[in-house]
Amino acid sequence: xxxxxxxxxxxxxxxxxxxxxxxxxxxxxxxxxxxxxxxxxxxxxxxxxxxxxxxxxxxxxxxxxxxxxxxxxxxxxxxxxxxxxxxxxxxxxxxxxxxxxxxxxxxxxxxxxxxxxxxxxxxxxxxxxxxxxxxxxxxxxxxxxxxxxxxxxxxxxxxxxxxxxxxxxxxxxxxxxxxxxxxxxxxxxxxxxxxxxxxxxxxxxxxxxxxxxxxxxxxxxxxxxxxxxxxxxxxxxxxxxxxxxxxxxxxxxxxxxxxxxxxxxxxxxxxxxxxxxxxxxxxxxxxxxxxxxxxxxxxxxxxxxxxxxxxxxxxxxxxxxxxxxxxxxxxxxxxxxxxxxxxxxxxxxxxxxxxxxxxxxxxxxxxxxxxxxxxxxxxxxxxxxxxxxxxxxxxxxxxxxxxxxxxxxxxxxxxxxxxxxxxxxxxxxxxxxxxxxxxxxxxxxxxxxxxxxxxxxxxxxxxxxxxxxxxxxxxxxxxxxxxxxxxxxxxxxxxxxxxxxxxxxxxxxxxxxxxxxxxxxxxxxxxxxxxxxxxxxxxxxxxxxxxxxxxxxxxxxxxxxxxxxxxxxxxxxxxxxxxxxxxxxxxxxxxxxxxxxxxxxxxxxxxxxxxxxxxxxxxxxxxxxxxxxxxxxx
Numbered sequence: 047x048x049x050x051x052x053x054x055x056x057x058x059x060x061x062x063x064x065x066x067x068x069x070x071x072x073x074x075x076x077x078x079x080x081x082x083x084x085x086x087x088x089x090x091x092x093x094x095x096x097x098x099x100x101x102x103x104x105x106x107x108x109x110x111x112x113x114x115x116x117x118x119x120x121x122x123x124x125x126x127x128x129x130x131x132x133x134x135x136x137x138x139x140x141x142x143x144x145x146x147x148x149x150x151x152x153x154x155x156x157x158x159x160x161x162x163x164x165x166x167x168x169x170x171x172x173x174x175x176x177x178x179x180x181x182x183x184x185x186x187x188x189x190x191x192x193x194x195x196x197x198x199x200x201x202x203x204x205x206x207x208x209x210x211x212x213x214x215x216x217x218x219x220x221x222x223x224x225x226x227x228x229x230x231x232x233x234x235x236x237x238x239x240x241x242x243x244x245x246x247x248x249x250x251x252x253x254x255x256x257x258x259x260x261x262x263x264x265x266x267x268x269x270x271x272x273x274x275x276x277x278x279x280x281x282x283x284x285x286x287x288x289x290x291x292x293x294x295x296x297x298x299x300x301x302x303x304x305x306x307x308x309x310x311x312x313x314x315x316x317x318x319x320x321x322x323x324x325x326x327x328x329x330x331x332x333x334x335x336x337x338x339x340x341x342x343x344x345x346x347x348x349x350x351x352x353x354x355x356x357x358x359x360x361x362x363x364x365x366x367x368x369x370x371x372x373x374x375x376x377x378x379x380x381x382x383x384x385x386x387x388x389x390x391x392x393x394x395x396x397x398x399x400x401x402x403x404x405x406x407x408x409x410x411x412x413x414x415x416x417x418x419x420x421x422x423x424x425x426x427x428x429x430x431x432x433x434x435x436x437x438x439x440x441x442x443x444x445x446x447x448x449x450x451x452x453x454x455x456x457x458x459x460x461x462x463x464x465x466x467x468x469x470x471x472x473x474x475x476x477x478x479x480x481x482x483x484x485x486x487x488x489x490x491x492x493x494x495x496x497x498x499x500x501x502x503x504x505x506x507x508x509x510x511x512x513x514x515x516x517x518x519x520x521x522x523x524x525x526x527x528x529x530x531x532x533x534x535x536x537x538x539x540x541x542x543x544x545x546x547x548x549x550x551x552x553x554x555x556x557x558x559x560x561x562x563x564x565x566x567x568x569x570x571x572x573x574x575x576x577x578x579x580x581x582x583x584x585x586x587x588x589x590x591x592x593x594x595x596x597x598x599x600x601x602x603x604x605x606x607x608x609x610x611x612x613x614x615x616x617x618x619x620x621x622x623x624x625x626x627x628x629x630x631x632x633x634x635x636x637x638x639x640x641x642x643x644x645x646x647x648x649x650x651x652x653x654x655x656x657x658x659x660x661x662x663x664x665x666x667x668x669x670x671x672x673x674x675x676x677x678x679x680x
Contacts, residue, residue, distance in 0.1 A: 055255040060218050060245070061094075061101035063254070064174070066261050067225050069105070069116050073141045073233050075268040076303070082232065082266060083172060084134065084142045084515070085117035087127035091149030092188055093176030097250025098147045116145075119544060122536035124148045126508035128160020128240075130537065131171045133505075133512030135164070136495065137470070139301045140238060141268065142516070143170045150176040150247060151189025155201050162208040163500040165239035167324070168297070168364070168389075170232040173209075173242045175202045180216045180246040187247075202244040210239035216246060218254035233266040235301070235404070236389040270302075271388065273403035273411050281359075281384045281401050282415040288357035290378070290425060291317045294340055294369065297324025298362020298387060300491045304406035308361070309333060311413045316421040317359070318429045320348035322369050323479060323498035325362065327488035337433060341369040342649040343480035343498075347436035349646040351429065353377045358396070360385040362405045365395045366499065372650030374675040383679060386412075396679040440485050443643050451637040454553050455481055456613050461523060461551070462487055464620050470495050470513050472524040474505035477560035477642060478553070482525075484643040492517065504534025510548040511541050521624055522548045528577070528596055529558045535599065541629045542604035549623045550631040552600070555638040556591050562638065568653050569665030576638070597633040606630040648672050 058066065071082040090099040105116050121127040124146070131144035148154045154175030164171040178190045178200050186192050193199040206212045211231040213224045228241045285291055299308055305328045312319050312335035319329045320340035329336045340348035352358070352375050360383060363369060370376065383398035386408045393400040401408050444459025446452075458481060465471060467489045473479055474497040488494040495513055497505050510524035531552060541548060562575035579590045601607045606628055608619040616634055623630035653669040654662050 054258060056258055056261075057253055057255050059097070059101065059251050059253050060215065060221055061097040061250040062104060063221060063256050063260070064098065064225065065101045065105050065116050068145060068172075070261055070263045071229055072263065072265045073268055074265050075141060075270070079265060080138075080142055082142060082229065083116070083145050085119060086145045086147065087119050087121050087131060088147040089121060089124055089127070089149065089153060091153050093150030093153070093247040094147050094174070094245070094250065095149070097176070097245065097247055098174060100251070119540065121508070121540045123534060124153055124156035125160050126504075126534055126537040126540075128157050128171055128173065129163065129502070129505045129534075130508040130512035130515075132160065132164045132167065132169045133472070133495070133497075133509035134516045135169045135171060136167065136497075137492070137513045137516035139303060140168075140170055140235065143172060143232065144512075145172040145174060147174040148176065150178065150187075151191070151201060155204060158204050158208060159502065161205055161240035161242060163497065163502050163505065165208050165210055167497060167499040168238055170238040171240050172228065172232060173205070173240060175205065175242065175244050176250070177202050177214065177244045177246040179248045181248055200244070202242070205240070205242040205244070208240060209242040210237055211241045212244075213242075214244040214246070215249055218249065218252055222260055229264070229266055233268050235268060270404040270407050271402070273386070273401050273408040277399075277401045277403075278408070278411050278415050280399050281386075281412060284357055284382060284384055284399055285315075285317075285359065285416060286419055288382075289422070290351070290355050291357040291359060291421065292351050292355040293317055293319040293359045293361060294322065294363050295319055295325040295328045295361050296322045296363025296369075299325050299328040299405050300362075302362065302388075302405035304362075304409055305329065305491045307406050307409035307413070311409050312336075314413055315416055315419060316426050316429075318351055320344065320352060322363050322366070323483050323496045326483060326486065326494040326496070327491045330489045331487040332489070334433070335429065337429060338436060339483035341375055342371045342647050343368055343483045344647060345436050345484040345643065346439065346646045347432040349375065350432055356381055358383045360387070360396070360398065361409070362387060364392050364499070368498070368649065370396075371647040373677060373679065374648050374673070376679065377675055381679065439644065440487070443485055446641070448637060448641065451635050452613055453641055454478065454555075454559075454636045455485060455641075455643065457525075457551065457553065457616060457634060457636065458482060458485055460613055460617050460620070461525070464617065464624075465493065465521065465523060468492060468519070469521040469523065470517060472496070472506055472509050472513055472522065474498065474509065475501045475503040475530050475560075476527045476558065477563065478525055478527060480560070481642055492520070503530040506530055507534055507550070508537040508540075510550065511537055511544070511546055514546050514548050523551060524548060525551045525553065527559070528552065528554045528556065531596055532594075535603065538600060538603035538605060538629075546629065547627055548629050549620070550600070550605070550629070552596055552631055552633045554596060554633060554635045557638050559638050559640070563640070563642070564651060567665065568651055568669070569657070569659060569662030571659075571661055597631070600631045600633070604629075607633060609633045611635065650676065
């Protein structure tokens with residue numbers, strides 16, 4: 047039988063072959079080549095401890111011999127591991143990611159939420175949930191879900207709707223086409239998301255004679271499809287005919303590395319640029335055409351212009367309901383859309399004129415197509431006035447002097463002033479993403495990392511790990527609310543274990559500020575949104591605070607913790623944390639009730655049509671009035 051020395055085959059288990067194959071996969075774009083799978087997150091148990099776990103151990107031992115390695119990190123929670131991988135992929139503009147492996151049953155199912163987050167955000171992650179026995183001899187095996195209608199169903203089938211590619215490897219030779227297909231999806235900018243390969247535990251440990259050629263170095267070239275000339279001509283004609291065009295720049299602009307081209311396009315045409323959560327920073331905030339956030343969590347400058355825009359040019363945006371304010375933001379009755387997107391699915395939204403192309407390539411071509419064209423001076427003056435007015439509002443929110451507890455906007459203002467251009471702020475859920483999109487002044491595409499497509503509470507803790515792994519040169523500052531912290535704090539131990547220096551800013555307000563405010567505005571009186579001791583069997587009222595000490599909890603995970611009570615103390619604490627070489631948490635209490643930035647848009651959250659509560663009755667009347675502008679864009 048041939049062996050590796052003879053160059054024909056090599057005998058390895060399926061798990062060992064998987065790690066060897068992944069260690070030799072690379073992505074390339076614009077001449078820059080990098081490892082596609084930068085490392086592995088793994089929690090071992092029944093199902094993978096003697097399969098992929100053994101393969102990663104063997105890989106660790108082989109490092110001393112100079113073989114290609116797969117760096118391993120042991121996380122504390124499977125969901126947290128996938129979040130860290132997604133954050134790493136986002137920070138590397140989707141050119142790299144991590145693999146994640148988990149044991150069968152509950153361990154693997156813990157990754158489903160992370161898979162949904164990655165796919166919703168169009169971020170590549172590679173998941174290896176362990177599965178029941180392919181032989182079905184031990185049946186039912188420990189932690190196996192039995193479906194009486196089919197012996198082929200396992201809990202891992204739950205990954206199918208949240209994955210861009212799903213496969214189950216029931217025989218060793220199936221691994222070859224499965225892994226090759228997985229790499230294609232991970233590196234396809236239009237198709238990428240969670241890639242899931244379910245691995246039966248007996249197959250993981252099964253040996254097979256693999257073609258050595260399977261393990262050669264492979265470079266997956268990330269495509270940059272140009273725009274069709276006819277599509278560019280149609281888009282340019284619409285732009286020339288528009289009197290009040292507006293760009294809405296999404297995450298695809300950043301992932302494409304198209305920031306320079308976006309700035310050049312705006313400078314040449316004078317067209318204002320609003321941003322989504324994923325797109326913030328693609329154009330620097332101090333550019334004269336930058337008008338800030340748009341939609342439900344946007345600011346006045348972007349939203350006032352969006353209200354009257356007659357043409358919206360979407361670049362790399364998926365048009366979430368926050369961006370469109372649940373189809374109420376673009377109020378001009380004659381508004382039209384041009385969408386530049388690498389994905390036809392997103393390019394077609396809002397009945398748009400489609401330009402299916404890479405954002406950078408399309409912007410370069412469109413700028414050339416529009417040579418000599420510029421918006422009227424009156425519109426330029428209006429853009430400048432909106433920018434100036436909103437800048438004053440931002441300054442006010444950043445320096446409120448609110449008391450006795452500071453508003454969270456004051457903390458954001460201090461951070462915005464303290465962070466360097468190449469540092470990164472991380473957030474995901476609650477009231478903070480809304481305040482940040484409206485207020486944050488991003489100078490670079492790397493500075494703003496807010497996950498708001500899935501808005502998963504708890505993402506902030508493991509995401510900081512993923513961002514720092516991708517950008518060790520940056521200060522990574524993760525802003526976490528006490529509600530989000532209690533959802534998923536476990537990766538703090540991983541941060542300490544790996545010696546990763548990040549800064550966590552914990553805002554303690556003893557409740558859910560965002561949902562509390564939303565509840566109140568919809569007539570539900572903040573019910574069930576405050577952390578209070580139950581009094582008399584009820585959750586009503588403002589009873590005694592519960593005695594949870596998050597600062598002490600963070601310290602127990604191994605972090606340095608600095609407790610502060612004022613903005614001046616916070617600034618001093620941040621400087622100390624930045625100067626330190628260990629992970630630090632800055633703990634500050636903030637006002638649960640705000641104040642928050644002024645709102646200039648809407649979000650569709652239905653209100654009960656009938657109610658015995660007067661507050662709900664009033665809210666329903668307001669809801670009926672506020673939804674009147676809502677419409678399909680046809």
